Amino acid sequence: MSPTTDFVSWFRSVAPYIHAFRGKVFVIGFSGEMITDAKFVNFIHDINLLASLGVRLVLVHGARPQIQLRLDESQLETQTVMGMRVTDPAALQCVKESVGRVHHEIAALLSMGLPNSPMANASIRVTSGNFVTACPQGVIQGVDLMHTGKVRKINAQAIHSRLEQGDVVLISPLGYSPTGEIFNLTMENVATEVAIALNAEKLIFLLDMLDDTAAASEVDKSTALPRELTVAESKLLLENKTPATKPLVPDAIRPSLQYATKACEMGVARTHLISRHNDGAILQELFTHHGIGTMISRETLQALRKARIEDVGGILQLIEPLEAEGILVRRGRELLEIEIDRFTVLEHDGIILGCAALYPFPEEHACELACLAIHPDYRDFGHGNRLLKHIENQTISQGIHVLFVLTTHATHWFIEHGFTVATPAELPKVKQNLYNYQRRSKVLIKHL
Ligand SMILES: CC(C)(COP(=O)(O)OP(=O)(O)OC[C@H]1O[C@@H](n2cnc3c(N)ncnc32)[C@H](O)[C@@H]1OP(=O)(O)O)[C@@H](O)C(=O)NCCC(=O)NCCS
Known part of the structure; x- marks a missing residue:
């Protein structure tokens, strides 16, 4: 086939996805590591494309490496309990500064509109707000986690009304309590609760750790996950109850898989775990039948x-x-x-x-x-x-x-x-x- 025929048949092949996605809510969670990557600007271009196709987008960002850097600069040591950082008042100051900086950098990139770039003629309106109510994690193993919190409630109505106006909603991993306190949350926790509260069509996590080389096969290599999982299969994997020949869930992926599975159980139609290292990963996952990551759904898709x-x-x-x-x-x-x-x-x-x-x-x-x-x-x-x-x-x-x-x-x-x-x-x-x-x-x- 000539490149022109290739292009035409490719363009036609994505039409069903465009129809299916228009007006649907996608929640996309990405880590702080992704923001520091040179390819991040390409990801922003892809977000712009999705927005222009009428997808209602909620972006939830992390800021873990930026927070760590700020803590190091301030020579602050923090304790960790069960993988969670204890956020004392001094650490909270670093968290607020880092999250604020990251948040503004993303908003700035989404505002680009340079000619001769994929952002030409784009006019994305980015909106943020106090959509996430949080509460403290409390005392765990005898340690008070102070300003480390978890999501208590999401103001879904407020987010929906911004999405209806055509805005892209950008949410940080910070939450606020009715007592006026700020809490340090995880990106995964926020993205999952937002997706559940909005009854989103998709929750997508861009992760640091999936094995890119596995993309071509039906079942990924030993460290990665199968291409598709039902909620029941995912739970078996998480409980390590699958046959010995099946891959174990790598520790780095486990929390995201747990959250993704929960989201599906609670009504999100599909959740996707995709490697952030693949340029255009999100487009490949959404607009090709094969996809490149792992998709979790309630029921089998076949x-x-x-x-x-x-x-x-x-x-x-x-x-x-x-x-x-x-x-x-x-x-x-x-x-x-x-x-x-x-x-x-x-x-x-x-x-x-x-x-x-x-x-x-x-x-x-x-x-x-x-x-x-x-x-x-x-x-x-x-x-x-x-x-x-x-x-x-x-x-x-x-x-x-x-x-x-x-x-x-x-x-x-x-x-x-x-x-x-x-x-x-x-x-x-x-x-x-x-x-x-x-x-x-x-x-x-x-x-x-
Ligand atoms: C024939 C056809 C339906 C098989 O579908 P499929 O899903 O690939 O079949 P299976 O996976 O069950 O079987 C695959 C096996 O059949 C073999 N096979 C596939 N097509 C074959 C063919 N035309 N002749 C001989 N063997 C064939 C494959 O090499 C494979 O062998 P292996 O198991 O030793 O590796 C598919 O090739 C097809 O759609 N062909 C075109 C339409 C056609 O000819 N239809 C029949 C007339 S009604």
């Missing part, structure tokens, strides 16, 4: 189900290239709409990955399997086998025990799945009359 009329477009996208190559017999949209009840589809997160149709010939006690297709990017994962098994069960449930298929390119695949080569004369009479001798498809039959 379903083998009866096709519905709304699936016609997805099925056509899948089979048209195969029809053009002569691998499948051409079916127009109209015929597909009429015969949609005969189809079973394999859907993954709203995308049709595979399909198959079953045509019964009851008088001759046989069924035809037709139009079995798996998207080329998802072959060799056993999906074809799953669809075939499903079709075989459908055949048996109709009291029929003979399944046949006509194929030009997948003869060996069917033979390996128990079919034997037959002749057109063995087909049901009606089918024999329709047999296309020019196409010379192979006839394969399986007795179930």
Whole structure:
């Protein structure tokens, strides 16, 4: 394909995501480390792009390394209890200064509008406020954590009203109490509670630690996480209850995974853990079907189900290239709409990955399997086998025990799945009359 065709087909392929994301609330949490990175400005460009596509964005930033630097400059030592820093009044001063500085730097970057840059013509309105009510962590293991706190309440209505006005909401890891005190919170805690309170479509954490090299595989390398997890699977992983062959959750990722799982359990549709080191990571995760990080959802995203009329477009996208190559017999949209009840589809997160149709010939006690297709990017994962098994069960449930298929390119695949080569004369009479001798498809039959 030429670069132009590539571009056009790529641009078209993102259209469903653009439609799906418009008007939806995404909460994006990123660490203080990310802000110091040279690539941070690219991330801001991506945020600008998402905002211009109508995504309602809430950004929650961290400031851990900046706080540490400020504490070091002031030669202040702080105690840590169970991974949490004790924030005494002197440390709180450093926290306020660092968080304030980081917050303003992000707001400044989001305000850019230089010509000849992705921010040209952008006019993002950034808004902040006292959206987070906090309370103290209290005394843990006999140590008073003082100004180290946790989220108590989120003013969701106030955030929603800013988002409705088209603002990007920027939230820091500081919270305020009704007694007028300030509390030092974690970015993960704030982002999670904000996402839950807003009933967000997505909570996205950009992390420091996922293994970038794992991006290409279905299941990441030993230190990283599977591409997709349900809440139940994530909990098993966190409890280290999965088989020994499965990866353990690295300590650095554990808190984010815990928060991400909680968010999903509490109603956020999807949470994503993405490596911050990949340029354009957020776009890759959101606008490609593969994604590059780990996505957590309440239920499994894959379903083998009866096709519905709304699936016609997805099925056509899948089979048209195969029809053009002569691998499948051409079916127009109209015929597909009429015969949609005969189809079973394999859907993954709203995308049709595979399909198959079953045509019964009851008088001759046989069924035809037709139009079995798996998207080329998802072959060799056993999906074809799953669809075939499903079709075989459908055949048996109709009291029929003979399944046949006509194929030009997948003869060996069917033979390996128990079919034997037959002749057109063995087909049901009606089918024999329709047999296309020019196409010379192979006839394969399986007795179930
Ligand atoms: C045939 C098809 C449905 C298989 O789907 P799939 O999801 O890749 O199948 P599975 O994962 O269950 O099986 C993969 C195995 O089949 C093999 N295989 C895939 N296509 C094959 C073919 N055309 N001929 C022989 N073997 C094939 C793979 O090499 C793999 O073998 P392995 O397990 O030894 O590595 C898919 O290749 C396809 O859509 N083909 C184009 C449409 C078509 O020809 N349909 C049949 C006419 S109705």
